[in-house]
Amino acid sequence: MAQILLFHSALGVRAGIVALEDALTQAGHDVTVVDQYEGRTYDSYDEAMAHVDRVGMAALMHGALGHATDVPGRFVAVGFSNGAGMAQYVAAKRPQDARGVVMIGGGVPMRHLDLPWPKGVPGQIHVTEGDPWSEAEERDEVVADAAQAGAEVEIFVYPGDGHLFNDEQMPDEYQPDEAELLHERVVEFVSRLE
Structure with missing residues (x-):
């Protein structure tokens, strides 16, 4: 059994968070x-990002x-999303306690956090090919950050353009087949780290 810390997007704890929580708990x-x-x-997203701007990223990270x-x-x-940065x-x-990092619809180059990737800690990035909030160059930089720390970050790119593609409450983004595959891959990754 692994201990998981699950961080929500700027939208808060919605159906996609609960769905992944359920998949991990059932495993x-x-x-x-x-x-x-x-x-x-x-x-x-506009309301959510206005909230993030009011609170501030530094306060959210703290x-x-x-x-x-x-x-x-x-x-x-x-x-x-921004929870991936969290x-x-x-x-x-907490590099001594970190066993793995999973970034869904996001991933922040470590230079933005002013911290190195934790030594030897593997990770995954999950995005759709048309995700408007995720850039390939930034994902590649995260992979390079991890490699410098002796770790591997796998990138999984799904068809479609949903940002939070496992959130069934977002009909314009929800992709049920890709959501199921996402959950399977995250559960498998976490299980390898036990």
Whole structure:
């Protein structure tokens, strides 16, 4: 059994977060959903990003780390969109405890976090080929950051253009077949780290 820290996107804890939490829990893992919004969710990216701008990324990262300290010991950090950056940040701040990092619809070059990738910690990036919020150059930079730390980050590119493609509450983005494959791949990755 692995301990998972699951970080939501700018939209908050929505159906896609719960779906992955369920898949990981059913596979026998212990999942802690880090709800930085205390139950608040957003339906539009504009509203969500306005909230992020009001709170500030530095405060969100500090809050993510604070929530993570409630989970002692080794963990796998999993995050969606800007939550992927939170997952990377927490793993980099607790490198002795990080076992893996999964970035869904995101991935931030470590230079933006002013931290190195945690030594030897593997990762995954999951995106659709037309994701408007994810750039190939940045994904490649994350892979290079990990390689410099002696780790491998796998990139999985799915057909389509949904950003949060496993969120069934987002009909313009939801891709059920790709969502199922995403869940399978994340569960398999986490299980390898036990």
